[in-house]
Amino acid sequence: DAGVIQSPRHEVTEMGQEVTLRCKPISGHDYLFWYRQTMMRGLELLIYFNNNVPIDDSGMPEDRFSAKMPNASFSTLKIQPSEPRDSAVYFCASSFSSPRNTEAFFGQGTRLTVV
Amino acid sequence: AQKVTQAQTEISVVEKEDVTLDCVYETRDTTYYLFWYKQPPSGELVFLIRRNSFDEQNEISGRYSWNFQKSTSSFNFTITASQVVDSAVYFCALENAGGTSYGKLTFGQGTILTVHP
Numbered sequence: 123d124a125g126v127i128q129s130p131r132h133e134v135t136e137m138g139q140e141v142t143l144r145c146k147p148i149s150g151h152d153y154l155f156w157y158r159q160t161m162m163r164g165l166e167l168l169i170y171f172n173n174n175v176p177i178d179d180s181g182m183p184e185d186r187f188s189a190k191m192p193n194a195s196f197s198t199l200k201i202q203p204s205e206p207r208d209s210a211v212y213f214c215a216s217s218f219s220s221p222r223n224t225e226a227f228f229g230q231g232t233r234l235t236v237v
Numbered sequence: 238a239q240k241v242t243q244a245q246t247e248i249s250v251v252e253k254e255d256v257t258l259d260c261v262y263e264t265r266d267t268t269y270y271l272f273w274y275k276q277p278p279s280g281e282l283v284f285l286i287r288r289n290s291f292d293e294q295n296e297i298s299g300r301y302s303w304n305f306q307k308s309t310s311s312f313n314f315t316i317t318a319s320q321v322v323d324s325a326v327y328f329c330a331l332e333n334a335g336g337t338s339y340g341k342l343t344f345g346q347g348t349i350l351t352v353h354p
Contacts, residue, residue: 155341155342157342164344164345164346164347165328165342165344165347166344167341167342167343170341178341211280213282215282225272225284225287226284226342227284228274228281228282228284229281230279230280230281231280231281231282233280
């Protein structure tokens, strides 16, 4: 398996523009997570899905952020409108709900810069 | 509420030295998992180990070893005979087991390890 695939790897956008980050989880995994990494706040969970259904979005910073998972192999995180403080590395991760193997596997991240 | 504290922000060592990265956690749950992840300069997060709260046996994997002590809520990570390739940011993380929280991690702030040649 290719692992968790995120695109784009880097994104530079102007303030006010819409940004869409994409994620393809590992095939067969039933959990998908979006994390954000910043210097100030470290790694924080934004939202996660189980079987394509959002379970907990309490980490989403504000209404400008939205996430969808239309099927088991694809998820998006959208920011509209984007602001400079949204600049961060966004990670997608997936895991399989087995009591023996619950580690989350991370994608390589999308480095977002909002200017 | 859960919390993971990595008190060491940065550690600098010379190659071949042993180094221990500290991790202290807080949770009200009796069943949980502890993790260590490595983030090399390339930026990805690499899984190193997962530990079940019921298993306090220490674990060794090559030059890496982990010491889990429930009594002090600590899960420390030691690298023996460090190498330059070990230079990275290391994250300790906590996951409460069961329910709908598979893979939902609470991370520490990370420890930047620099190994000098």
